[in-house]
Amino acid sequence: MTSTASIDLKAVVGQLEEIGCAVIPGVLSDEESDKLVQTLWESSAEAERRGLPSYVPGLDPNPSNVRVFNLVDLDPAFGELLAHPTADLVVSAYLGDDYIISNFSANIARPGSRSMAFHSDQSLVAPEPWSTPWSMNVIWCLSDLKLENGATLHVPGSHRFERQSEMPATIEEDLVPLTAPRGSIALMDGRMWHTSGANVTVDEDRPLLFAYYSKPFVRAQWNFTAALGGEVKKGMSPEMRYRLGLDVVLNRRGV
Numbered sequence: 628m629t630s631t632a633s634i635d636l637k638a639v640v641g642q643l644e645e646i647g648c649a650v651i652p653g654v655l656s657d658e659e660s661d662k663l664v665q666t667l668w669e670s671s672a673e674a675e676r677r678g679l680p681s682y683v684p685g686l687d688p689n690p691s692n693v694r695v696f697n698l699v700d701l702d703p704a705f706g707e708l709l710a711h712p713t714a715d716l717v718v719s720a721y722l723g724d725d726y727i728i729s730n731f732s733a734n735i736a737r738p739g740s741r742s743m744a745f746h747s748d749q750s751l752v753a754p755e756p757w758s759t760p761w762s763m764n765v766i767w768c769l770s771d772l773k774l775e776n777g778a779t780l781h782v783p784g785s786h787r788f789e790r791q792s793e794m795p796a797t798i799e800e801d802l803v804p805l806t807a808p809r810g811s812i813a814l815m816d817g818r819m820w821h822t823s824g825a826n827v828t829v830d831e832d833r834p835l836l837f838a839y840y841s842k843p844f845v846r847a848q849w850n851f852t853a854a855l856g857g858e859v860k861k862g863m864s865p866e867m868r869y870r871l872g873l874d875v876v877l878n879r880r881g882v
């Protein structure tokens with residue numbers, strides 16, 4: 628599997644700056660991807676037992692998108708992914724090594740799923756102008772990501788719009804799929820305008836995990852202090868406690 632030493636970090640950061648996204652293939656083996664898909668479905672069933680929604684009207688057009696929220700509480704494998712050395716390397720380089728974790732959830736686009744509303748993730752957590760990257764997604768591709776199975780549609784270069792008023796009315800005509808082989812991570816600047824694609828296959832699921840990271844001064848989307856159980860919190864390293872905002876002091880590490 629791709630080791631952190633073999634990653635051309637300068638090139639990855641260059642693509643994020645230039646295009647707004649980049650792909651690092653081979654971060655997970657096929658076996659690891661398959662195991663995570665299995666863990667994801669088990670976690671989805673557990674989330675349902677706990678009464679967490681898997682379909683949010685207004686977020687997705689129909690229930691063929693299966694959402695799994697609160698991944699970190701559902702299985703330790705997901706916490707490990709958040710702290711994965713490759714993710715840490717890239718996020719530290721792009722946002723700074725004092726980054727925090729804003730959210731971690733899954734979107735399984737099943738056959739029949741359609742696009743959600745066009746948005747950028749940074750616009751959901753910070754007001755314009757969006758002059759610099761304050762957030763980014765590390766998207767764990769547990770299957771191949773291709774147009775037919777609902778690959779994330781994005782507008783390359785759209786991370787440079789500082790205000791919504793700068794965007795042409797026809798911008799959605801420029802959407803293209805973010806393609807990647809299974810086992811990759813796809814990286815996306817938080818300012819990139821995007822949406823989920825439509826899964827037009829007969830029988831292929833598109834399970835993606837969205838690890839959303841931000842600058843430490845941006846309020847997190849998910850309240851991990853409230854959402855994680857005591858045992859899960861206890862198992863977290865000091866580093867992860869800081870990144871998840873579990874300590875008493877939120878804006879200084881090691882306090």
Ligand SMILES: O=C(O)CCC(=O)C(=O)O
Binds near residue numbers: 779780822823824
């Ligand atoms: O599933 C996708 O491809 C995109 C999901 C997304 O943008 C979101 O949940 O905010």
